[in-house]
Amino acid sequence: MKIFNSIILFCFSALVFISCQKEKMDNYKYKNLNTAFVDTSTFAKQMVTRQNEIFAITPVFKSGIDPTKLTYEWRLTKVEYAPDPFTGKYLDTVLSTAQNLSVNIPFSPGPYILRLHVFDPANGNVAQIINTPLTVSSYALSGLMLLHGDANSCDVSTLVNSKVNTLLPESVDSIQRNIFSIVNGKKIEGTARSIAFKNHGANGADSKVYVFTHPNGGYRTDFGALNITDSYNTLFSVTPPANVQGYGSIGATEFLINDGGVYTQGQSNPVGFKPFGVKNFLGNSVNPSTYVATPYFAIDFDKVSANNAANAGVFYDQNARRFLAARNDNTISLFSGVAPVGGFSLSAAGKWMVYGEQGYSPSLLSPYFSRYWYCVMSDVNFTNPISAKVGTRKVYIVDLGRLPDPNFPSDMTRSLILTSNLRGIAVKDISLAQDIDDAQYFAFGNKGNIMYYATDKKVYMSNDYQTANLYYDINTNYPGNEITCMQVFKVNGHLNDGQLLYVALFDGTNSTLLQIPINGINGTIIGDVKSYTGISGKISAMNYKPF
Numbered sequence: 001m002k003i004f005n006s007i008i009l010f011c012f013s014a015l016v017f018i019s020c021q022k023e024k025m026d027n028y029k030y031k032n033l034n035t036a037f038v039d040t041s042t043f044a045k046q047m048v049t050r051q052n053e054i055f056a057i058t059p060v061f062k063s064g065i066d067p068t069k070l071t072y073e074w075r076l077t078k079v080e081y082a083p084d085p086f087t088g089k090y091l092d093t094v095l096s097t098a099q100n101l102s103v104n105i106p107f108s109p110g111p112y113i114l115r116l117h118v119f120d121p122a123n124g125n126v127a128q129i130i131n132t133p134l135t136v137s138s139y140a141l142s143g144l145m146l147l148h149g150d151a152n153s154c155d156v157s158t159l160v161n162s163k164v165n166t167l168l169p170e171s172v173d174s175i176q177r178n179i180f181s182i183v184n185g186k187k188i189e190g191t192a193r194s195i196a197f198k199n200h201g202a203n204g205a206d207s208k209v210y211v212f213t214h215p216n217g218g219y220r221t222d223f224g225a226l227n228i229t230d231s232y233n234t235l236f237s238v239t240p241p242a243n244v245q246g247y248g249s250i251g252a253t254e255f256l257i258n259d260g261g262v263y264t265q266g267q268s269n270p271v272g273f274k275p276f277g278v279k280n281f282l283g284n285s286v287n288p289s290t291y292v293a294t295p296y297f298a299i300d301f302d303k304v305s306a307n308n309a310a311n312a313g314v315f316y317d318q319n320a321r322r323f324l325a326a327r328n329d330n331t332i333s334l335f336s337g338v339a340p341v342g343g344f345s346l347s348a349a350g351k352w353m354v355y356g357e358q359g360y361s362p363s364l365l366s367p368y369f370s371r372y373w374y375c376v377m378s379d380v381n382f383t384n385p386i387s388a389k390v391g392t393r394k395v396y397i398v399d400l401g402r403l404p405d406p407n408f409p410s411d412m413t414r415s416l417i418l419t420s421n422l423r424g425i426a427v428k429d430i431s432l433a434q435d436i437d438d439a440q441y442f443a444f445g446n447k448g449n450i451m452y453y454a455t456d457k458k459v460y461m462s463n464d465y466q467t468a469n470l471y472y473d474i475n476t477n478y479p480g481n482e483i484t485c486m487q488v489f490k491v492n493g494h495l496n497d498g499q500l501l502y503v504a505l506f507d508g509t510n511s512t513l514l515q516i517p518i519n520g521i522n523g524t525i526i527g528d529v530k531s532y533t534g535i536s537g538k539i540s541a542m543n544y545k546p547f
Contacts, residue, residue: 035128037065037118047114047134048167049105050141051224056102059116067099071119074101076134079111080203109138109224109547110203135167138224138547140179140209142167144489144502145545147195147211148511149537153187156180156195156211156226157535158545159513166495175513175532180211183225190216192540197223198249201270204547208273210247217242220273223545230273236263237275245295248313253328255299255313260292262326264312280326291332292319296356298373301400305415314373314400314418316353321380323349323398325419337421344396344424351377351396352388359444359451361401367412371401374444374451374465376430390437395428395451395465428465435460436468441486447498447520456482459503461523472525474505478512481505485539488518491546504539511535 042060049055061067078091091112095103101116114134119125144159161173181187190213198208209226212218217232233239235256243259254276256263261279282291297315302308311333312326323346325333335346354376361370375396378388400423405414416422430436430451439453439460451462457475462468474481482505489500498520505512513535517527 034065034120035126037061037067037070037120037128038116038130040130043130043132045132046167047132048137049134050137051109051139052104052106054102055105056100058100059118069120069122070099071097071121071125072099073097073117073119074103075115075117076105076107077113077115078107078203079113079133105136107136108205109136110205111135135547139183140224140226140545141165141176142545142547143176145195145197145209145543146175146504146511146513146535146539147192147541148535148539149187149192151191153189154192154211154213154537154540155187156209159515159532161515163496163500163515163517164489164544173530175535177535180221180226184228188213188216188218190214190218192538193218193244194247194541195543196247196249197543197545198254199546200252200267206271207547209545212244212247214244215242217244223547235273235275237277240279245293246297248297248299250299251303253299253312255297255326257293257295257297257315260318262293262297262313262315262332264326264328264330266328278330280330280332282324282332290319291317291324294318294353294356296353296375298356298358298371298398298400300358301371301418302369302402302415304367304402308415308418311418314398316349316356316375318353321350321352322347333419335419335421335423339421339424342426343422344427345421346398346419346424347421349377349396349424350380351394352380352386353377354388354393355442357442357444358446360446360448361399364401364403368403368415369401370399370403373398373400376442376453391431393431393436393439395430396424397426397428397465399423399425430462430466430468433460433462433466433468434470441483443486443488443501445488445498445518445520445523446490448522450488450518450520450523452486452488452501452523454483454486454503459483459486463522471523472503472514472516472529474503478505478507481507481512484511485542487542489544491544502542504542506538509536511537511539513539 038059039062074095076095112134114132116130118128141160142165144164146157155178158176160176162168162170193212193214196210200206207223209221209223219228220230246257248255252267254265263276265276294316297313299313312328314325317324339345356375358373361372377396379392381387381389403416405416408414435455438455441454443452449463453460459472460468461471484506485504487502491497501516501518503514513532515530519526
């Protein structure tokens with residue numbers, strides 16, 4: 001009897017338990033839970049905000065959703081592959097727990113992910129998570145930096161639009177004016193020479209902008225707001241006379257030409273700056289033992305090959321009229337060997353360098369690649385003062401890429417040494433092209449055979465480095481102006497790399513910047529020319545600032 005009663009009791013308990021579980025399951029109804037509270041179609045696919053400015057978002061909710069019954073968390077995570085060099089941590093922080101976001105963004109410029117978590121407390125805190133790429137821009141916005149002014153001082157402004165900063169909507173299209181003087185309370189002393197951006201440190205955290213002037217030298221600034229960090233004199237361990245002529249950087253290597261001398265310096269430390277040391281020098285056995293570097297140089301060359309990796313750049317010695325290679329150990333190497341058929345000897349070019357710029361390089365079968373350096377050269381007029389001879393301009397083409405070594409034709413692990421005269425591959429005679437002797441400004445494309453040159457009033461284009469046609473006459477739309485600067489927009493990996501030509505004009509008081517959309521293959525104009533007016537003083541230099 002007791003056994004029977006126990007069985008009855010067990011069955012009754014089981015029925016009660018099953019009934020309770022059914023009631024519990026009915027209460028939850030998981031398949032009907034909603035996790036789509038915010039209308040994600042109203043969120044931009046990419047957002048941009050500026051450092052130290054208020055960033056605001058008001059979410060739009062789907063029909064039937066009561067936002068007061070939900071809770072919120074706005075998080076910001078930096079896109080980075082190494083921790084912050086100063087804190088040693090990765091950034092992942094809660095910005096706000098309010099429904100609508102309105103916060104100051106004090107974080108360093110760079111790429112981030114903005115995450116909105118929307119929770120439903122009434123249903124076990126089920127959540128909707130919305131991830132949106134967010135770029136925090138510096139106060140000095142990403143764009144084309146312009147160095148402009150008069151004989152006594154200059155300033156930095158930046159062209160900001162969707163062409164140079166593809167994260168921006170097309171509605172953003174203007175000049176951010178006089179950034180340097182607004183931030184530092186003064187203009188840059190001296191006549192404008194050049195401006196450059198140096199990407200440095202983990203995720204670019206220690207990047208800098210260089211502004212160079214004469215005779216003062218200029219400054220090294222932070223990239224975020226162009227705050228002065230160093231004067232020109234402090235860039236050197238032993239300060240030379242301030243006569244900066246050119247600057248460039250690639251990877252960790254910085255390359256500077258001052259008063260005809262070449263200075264190279266590696267910046268291997270991700271934080272801080274190592275000053276330029278002694279001027280690169282020729283060995284005592286080299287005659288003549290002095291050199292005078294032109295402002296033009298090439299630093300994008302074959303560094304894959306071990307025998308070329310020790311070099312920092314190639315430049316032209318106007319004194320002995322020859323090409324030289326600057327090495328990372330502050331020495332200088334000579335070019336040697338025979339010249340190629342139809343080419344020229346870099347060790348004995350014997351010409352006057354007018355201009356030089358790296359540009360379009362035809363592809364070679366892997367593992368080889370070309371790196372062309374286009375040099376506008378003239379015969380020498382030896383009358384006092386020594387100068388370029390009229391009617392003799394030519395384009396000398398140097399290939400500094402990874403090339404087969406003719407001494408080992410079947411060994412693809414071998415490559416041509418950087419200082420071989422075989423790199424002087426071609427000479428093109430452009431001396432008969434219209435107005436070429438009056439050309440003051442030059443620019444070379446990087447997608448096809450394109451050479452632009454400009455007098456004070458007209459721009460010409462050549463596709464063969466021998467003949468040219470009138471490209472743009474500023475007298476038509478901008479009478480009374482003169483050309484002061486010209487550049488093809490060349491930024492590796494950028495959507496508009498090689499697709500824009502910039503020409504700066506000056507009316508005696510203010511500058512106008514022309515943005516010309518071009519076909520990168522043949523150089524022709526393919527859209528409307530955009531003008532940006534009222535830039536104070538004369539634009540003497542321009543360069544790209546990526547962030």
